[in-house]
Amino acid sequence: MLHVDLDQFIAAVEVLRNPELTGKPVVVGGDGDPDKRGVVSTASYAARERGVHSGQPLRTAKKRCPDCVFLPVDADAYNAVSDEVMTVLRDTGQPVEVLGWDEAFVGVDTEDPEAYARGLAADIKAATRLDSSVGIGENKLQAKIATGYGKPAGVFRLTFGTWFELLGDRPPDAIWGIGAKTTAKLATLGITTVRELADADPDRLAAAFGPMTGPWLVLLGRGRGDAEVDPTPYVQRSHGREVTFQQNIKDWAQVAAEVARLARQVCDEVSERSVARVVVKVRFAPFVTVTHGVPLTGTIDEAAAAALGMFTPGRPVRLLGVRAEFADGGG
Numbered sequence: 001m002l003h004v005d006l007d008q009f010i011a012a013v014e015v016l017r018n019p020e021l022t023g024k025p026v027v028v029g030g031d032g033d034p035d036k037r038g039v040v041s042t043a044s045y046a047a048r049e050r051g052v053h054s055g056q057p058l059r060t061a062k063k064r065c066p067d068c069v070f071l072p073v074d075a076d077a078y079n080a081v082s083d084e085v086m087t088v089l090r091d092t093g094q095p096v097e098v099l100g101w102d103e104a105f106v107g108v109d110t111e112d113p114e115a116y117a118r119g120l121a122a123d124i125k126a127a128t129r130l131d132s133s134v135g136i137g138e139n140k141l142q143a144k145i146a147t148g149y150g151k152p153a154g155v156f157r158l159t160f161g162t163w164f165e166l167l168g169d170r171p172p173d174a175i176w177g178i179g180a181k182t183t184a185k186l187a188t189l190g191i192t193t194v195r196e197l198a199d200a201d202p203d204r205l206a207a208a209f210g211p212m213t214g215p216w217l218v219l220l221g222r223g224r225g226d227a228e229v230d231p232t233p234y235v236q237r238s239h240g241r242e243v244t245f246q247q248n249i250k251d252w253a254q255v256a257a258e259v260a261r262l263a264r265q266v267c268d269e270v271s272e273r274s275v276a277r278v279v280v281k282v283r284f285a286p287f288v289t290v291t292h293g294v295p296l297t298g299t300i301d302e303a304a305a306a307a308l309g310m311f312t313p314g315r316p317v318r319l320l321g322v323r324a325e326f327a328d329g330g331g
Helices: 009-017 058-064 075-090 113-128 140-150 163-167 180-188 194-198 202-209 213-221 252-269 300-308
Strands: 002-006 026-028 069-071 096-100 103-106 132-137 155-158 238-249 275-284 288-295 317-326
Touching: 002 075, 002 113, 002 140, 009 026, 009 075, 058 069, 075 096, 075 103, 075 113, 103 140, 113 132, 113 155, 132 140, 140 155, 140 163, 163 194, 180 202, 194 213, 202 213, 238 252, 238 275, 252 275, 252 300, 252 317, 275 300, 288 300, 300 317
Parallel strands: 026 069, 132 155
Antiparallel strands: 002 103, 002 132, 096 103, 238 317, 275 288, 275 317
16 A cells, blocks of 8 residues: 655645745745735745644744745645646556545555655656655555655655554554544543553443444554555535635624625535535634534525524624535535
């Protein structure tokens, strides 16, 4: 199993478009204005060394790196380059499972996976001028984690034989799929390392996390995971629009008007899809996010209005979103 991950993908695409940015700390997010509300979509390695990372508010990024180059998100450009990368992967004739713009799993049968991985990275480089890292594993979990050890522009293999040597003494959130909250809860049970998680009693974790999640966490601790690549083309399961306000909205009538505007925009963009449910997202100041959804029985704007009616007005609003969820994921 190979996991191919493009290095600093969005920033790298921007550098290709403007070679003068080479080596500079580049931050991509929002409309490119770090004095406005918005979050970092990606940061170049030079920016990351200054404490900037994905998901961080742009204003925080500017404080940490005032001399960073801030650029707006250009999704069309990233989609185009991503399509080129995935074409290279599919041209191998091997099954490819796309995870996003910049990463995919590839299933291969070879006696020298390192050589195959290096050749694949070279093909991507030749086609797009972009660097990539490739993780090798006996399943998706191992390959995904291995990629992080191969960055930047490297190849790394992780197997059952090396799992505990590499990860045994690390905290559980070193494993793909385990986050900080789960790690904190595991710590209350006396489980603070991957090795301890692997040795944990599945029934004990089932009692703490649920009958499915508990035993699954133990399997993750042992390096177990899905070993099949699903080449089924990605199908969008929902589509939405959001707006972040530079000044909080206090008038609920204005909130309703903005939700109606977003709903009409979503309606126009999903006119050929079968919509089952409409969800409205409200982010109250300072940063509390609440969502409500309703089944679609009439029009999207009517459903959005009904979902908005489930909120309690009164607090200032900094972000609004409307999302249409498709009936079958396939339209």
